[in-house]
Amino acid sequence: xxxxxxxxxxxxxxxxxxxxxxxxxxxxxxxxxxxxxxxxxxxxxxxxxxxxxxxxxxxxxxxxxxxxxxxxxxxxxxxxxxxxxxxxxxxxxxxxxxxxxxxxxxxxxxxxx
Amino acid sequence: xxxxxxxxxxxxxxxxxxxxxxxxxxxxxxxxxxxxxxxxxxxxxxxxxxxxxxxxxxxxxxxxxxxxxxxxxxxxxxxxxxxxxxxxxxxxxxxxxxxxxxxxxxxxxx
Numbered sequence: 001x002x003x004x005x006x007x008x009x010x011x012x013x014x015x016x017x018x019x020x021x022x023x024x025x026x027x028x029x030x031x032x033x034x035x036x037x038x039x040x041x042x043x044x045x046x047x048x049x050x051x052x053x054x055x056x057x058x059x060x061x062x063x064x065x066x067x068x069x070x071x072x073x074x075x076x077x078x079x080x081x082x083x084x085x086x087x088x089x090x091x092x093x094x095x096x097x098x099x100x101x102x103x104x105x106x107x108x109x110x111x112x113x
Numbered sequence: 114x115x116x117x118x119x120x121x122x123x124x125x126x127x128x129x130x131x132x133x134x135x136x137x138x139x140x141x142x143x144x145x146x147x148x149x150x151x152x153x154x155x156x157x158x159x160x161x162x163x164x165x166x167x168x169x170x171x172x173x174x175x176x177x178x179x180x181x182x183x184x185x186x187x188x189x190x191x192x193x194x195x196x197x198x199x200x201x202x203x204x205x206x207x208x209x210x211x212x213x214x215x216x217x218x219x220x221x222x223x
Contacts, residue, residue, distance in 0.1 A: 031209070042215045043156070043201070055209060091155055099205030101146055104155040 006092050006105035014113050018080040021108045023092030024073055031098045034067055034077050035091040050098065082112045115140050115206045119214035127222050132189040134217035136202035145178055145185040148201040156201060197221050
């Protein structure tokens with residue numbers, strides 16, 4: 001049974017460039033979460049979806065960040081334009097119910113130069 | 114808003130010593146979940162506790178949920194190098210999301 005799949009695993013790009021992170025949740029999971037992890041701030045919830053609908057994006061740091069979920073099997077997190085302070089590991093997670101155990105993807109390690 | 118606090122933030126032990134991390138919530142929780150993240154890895158779900166005073170064991174790991182359902186602990190007996198990582202607790206905030214603690218990073222001297 002495939003887990004949560006994220007791509008790319010690593011991304012290095014120059015500031016000002018657009019970055020798109022992708023996630024495929026576990027089939028049948030109705031909730032999808034995007035997290036950002038840094039040493040300083042720990043694990044931060046950016047946004048989550050229920051049945052493809054964004055429910056809470058209060059964790060999105062700025063308007064430069066946007067997320068979409070066009071269907072039940074795909075979500076993207078986009079940063080445009082990117083800045084060095086966006087460097088972090090971005091995780092996607094999914095769950096059957098919102099308050100139940102979450103399954104995390106391997107993450108995307110993003111470095112903005 | 115709801116907060117989940119974990120202590121300690123870091124813990125270094127000698128291999129074979131015991132380890133305990135504590136989790137405290139500002140509100141009563143319907144359940145508490147524990148995750149482990151290995152260095153360079155992603156958080157992996159370990160266990161969920163639901164009942165007041167519940168105790169569950171996984172080999173050398175013992176998980177406890179407080180009577181008031183506001184605190185929890187994870188105890189590892191006789192640590193091994195494979196236990197290295199960061200341990201997170203997480204509690205539901207409403208019905209739709211989890212609030213994660215800051216994590217306890219465990220390092221072990223072999």
